[in-house]
Amino acid sequence: MMGLMDTQSPWLDDDQQDLWQALLTVVIALPAALDRQLQRDAGISNFEYGVLARLSVADESTMRLSDLARVCDSTQPRLSKAMDRFEARDWVARRPDPGDGRYTLATLTDAGRHKLVQSAPEHVAQVKRLVFDPLSAAQRRHLGVALTRIAATVRREVEGS
Amino acid sequence: MMGLMDTQSPWLDDDQQDLWQALLTVVIALPAALDRQLQRDAGISNFEYGVLARLSVADESTMRLSDLARVCDSTQPRLSKAMDRFEARDWVARRPDPGDGRYTLATLTDAGRHKLVQSAPEHVAQVKRLVFDPLSAAQRRHLGVALTRIAATVRREVEGS
DNA sequence: TACTTTCACTTGCTGAGGCAAGTCAAAAGG
DNA sequence: CCTTTTGACTTGCCTCAGCAAGTGAAAGTA
Numbered sequence: 127m128m129g130l131m132d133t134q135s136p137w138l139d140d141d142q143q144d145l146w147q148a149l150l151t152v153v154i155a156l157p158a159a160l161d162r163q164l165q166r167d168a169g170i171s172n173f174e175y176g177v178l179a180r181l182s183v184a185d186e187s188t189m190r191l192s193d194l195a196r197v198c199d200s201t202q203p204r205l206s207k208a209m210d211r212f213e214a215r216d217w218v219a220r221r222p223d224p225g226d227g228r229y230t231l232a233t234l235t236d237a238g239r240h241k242l243v244q245s246a247p248e249h250v251a252q253v254k255r256l257v258f259d260p261l262s263a264a265q266r267r268h269l270g271v272a273l274t275r276i277a278a279t280v281r282r283e284v285e286g287s
Numbered sequence: 288m289m290g291l292m293d294t295q296s297p298w299l300d301d302d303q304q305d306l307w308q309a310l311l312t313v314v315i316a317l318p319a320a321l322d323r324q325l326q327r328d329a330g331i332s333n334f335e336y337g338v339l340a341r342l343s344v345a346d347e348s349t350m351r352l353s354d355l356a357r358v359c360d361s362t363q364p365r366l367s368k369a370m371d372r373f374e375a376r377d378w379v380a381r382r383p384d385p386g387d388g389r390y391t392l393a394t395l396t397d398a399g400r401h402k403l404v405q406s407a408p409e410h411v412a413q414v415k416r417l418v419f420d421p422l423s424a425a426q427r428r429h430l431g432v433a434l435t436r437i438a439a440t441v442r443r444e445v446e447g448s
Numbered sequence: 449t450a451c452t453t454t455c456a457c458t459t460g461c462t463g464a465g466g467c468a469a470g471t472c473a474a475a476a477g478g
Numbered sequence: 479c480c481t482t483t484t485g486a487c488t489t490g491c492c493t494c495a496g497c498a499a500g501t502g503a504a505a506g507t508a
Contacts, residue, residue: 199312
């Protein structure tokens, strides 16, 4: 199996295999590790933390649900149900967009911001331990470049198909 | 917020934020994109594909469940239930390890190997499109190095804690 | 104005995964 | 030997996510 033809052969060559295995481990085990830490220390998932964090940096702590879903790489039902959970705990308030009744605006409440701030330190520390600490500055740069390209490709796949 | 202290500050600096956002998109949206393709074309998940693929390259197409779980970054219950599904479709056979009755051996059947071979081309093409095509050879190398380090750290976290 | 289309969001149903508890086999200790 | 401990695997309960179908608001069209 000489990996001469690159995008045509239906298999990966050895170098590609190694990269692919490492990427699989990262996409499977890293979210699991983050979920365990956040669930244990804060009772929320990594996904839920990301939603709260993204809302917290939005103008007025408010976003349309559809925009929030896109930047959080979420489907609409998934976000809708997360919002149900958030509203039940008074971390987020939903209301129709006054300018266009089809949209719904989500706003982070003070309690929601408090929850985020309280959960952040241990979570950020975990991210640093697992992702940043093992890498040199140059490796972080390279990783950022490569992941940004892959992320853009995946996003294009999700949207335009 | 000058990001001078690295592992101590409870926040990420701007460069770290960019890398972290790209990594989040990859770990969330990439598995989702792979799952969609495999579910649509083969009726299995990315995780299930990985299990079958790993078994297929094992000696005698056979592994202990605990070893298989480790290399697939799976918990034991998760793998156990995947095996229930595989056995129901006759893709895998389980039997007690003759040498030590505590272990269970899983063997890929001919039907299971057939399923894998049949699913591989489109899946591998998807992986190449989303992960390899957007990168130059040098970028792939750098990505492999960084991901391998992160993967090792995450694995250590899972096992030894 | 009425009808259709489009779009944002929600709901119902089903399947998968996590955790904690249970089962069973082998080893360890008395 | 018998008991206790360890370790591998499975089971039950619950939550969460995906999909497809449903609702309701705005825009386009006759």
